[in-house]
Amino acid sequence: MAIQEVRELNKPVSTLQIPQHVAIIMDGNGRWAQRRGQPRLFGHQAGTDNLTRVVEMFADYGVKYLTLYAFSTENWKRPIDEVMGLLGLLERVIRRETANLKKKGVRLRHLGRLEGISPALQNAIARAIDETKDNTRITLSIAFNYGGRAEILDAVRRLVAEGVDISQMDEELFSRYLYSDGIPDPDLVIRTGGEMRVSNFLIWQAAYAEYYATPVFWPDFGACEIREALETFTRRERRFGGLSPTGG
Numbered sequence: 001m002a003i004q005e006v007r008e009l010n011k012p013v014s015t016l017q018i019p020q021h022v023a024i025i026m027d028g029n030g031r032w033a034q035r036r037g038q039p040r041l042f043g044h045q046a047g048t049d050n051l052t053r054v055v056e057m058f059a060d061y062g063v064k065y066l067t068l069y070a071f072s073t074e075n076w077k078r079p080i081d082e083v084m085g086l087l088g089l090l091e092r093v094i095r096r097e098t099a100n101l102k103k104k105g106v107r108l109r110h111l112g113r114l115e116g117i118s119p120a121l122q123n124a125i126a127r128a129i130d131e132t133k134d135n136t137r138i139t140l141s142i143a144f145n146y147g148g149r150a151e152i153l154d155a156v157r158r159l160v161a162e163g164v165d166i167s168q169m170d171e172e173l174f175s176r177y178l179y180s181d182g183i184p185d186p187d188l189v190i191r192t193g194g195e196m197r198v199s200n201f202l203i204w205q206a207a208y209a210e211y212y213a214t215p216v217f218w219p220d221f222g223a224c225e226i227r228e229a230l231e232t233f234t235r236r237e238r239r240f241g242g243l244s245p246t247g248g
């Protein structure tokens with residue numbers, strides 16, 4: 001654990017500061033399975049089984065936007081059976097959970113490219129988005145076939161195609177061309193599985209997000225880790241390039 005984190009853990013938190021938007025890099029499924037002598041896909045299955053309860057817990061804390069990184073544009077480099085297995089799992093979980101998401105007040109969004117995804121999965125995603133579009137408790141965005149660089153390039157392509165006057169461009173207008181249009185920037189980015197890197201996730205939107213990494217693998221990420229992440233977030237002082245209120 002980093003020295004800063006140890007110091008942060010020592011300070012008690014009386015009132016939790018709840019981030020409006022939490023984004024999670026759900027990493028470590030493969031290692032979780034390998035530690036159990038199981039194939040990597042077994043870990044992805046366990047990771048998928050963890051989704052619903054995590055969404056529910058963040059919604060209960062009052063988080064309004066939750067974004068989960070499920071499959072990156074770079075994950076196509078993996079062996080074909082793992083890729084196919086992951087795509088199949090996602091389709092099954094979306095089909096199985098749509099009614100439940102609807103009932104629980106969850107609005108679903110997809111961040112990423114649809115091209116390259118099978119028509120069956122595209123349909124499952126479109127149906128789930130449509131059926132949950134009026135929900136307001138929490139917006140769950142699944143970053144799937146998502147890459148931060150691809151997202152920026154796609155935005156530029158659309159801007160050019162629409163003939164937008166570049167001299168009128170500002171950060172706010174540019175953001176409207178990203179997949180995440182209408183979703184506020186993440187306040188907190190959590191990475192499970194212990195790596196300390198961004199892996200092409202929300203590279204525009206997370207410019208001023210707080211980062212929190214835990215060694216816990218995604219299938220084991222639960223109530224205790226969520227509490228710890230929120231407590232750590234509460235202890236952070238966000239300055240956005242300015243000075244702290246205490247002058248530091």
Ligand code: IPE
Nearest residue numbers: 026027028029030031070071
């Ligand atoms: C995260 O788990 C899920 C995806 C990237 C699809 P990994 O599959 O990356 O698990 P590790 O990092 O190899 O343990």
Ligand code: IPE
Nearest residue numbers: 025026027069070071072199
């Ligand atoms: C990031 O995890 C992508 C997702 C969690 C979907 P990776 O396992 O793909 O990241 P790297 O390769 O370790 O950077």
Ligand code: MG
Nearest residue numbers: 027028029193
């Ligand atoms: Mg990984």
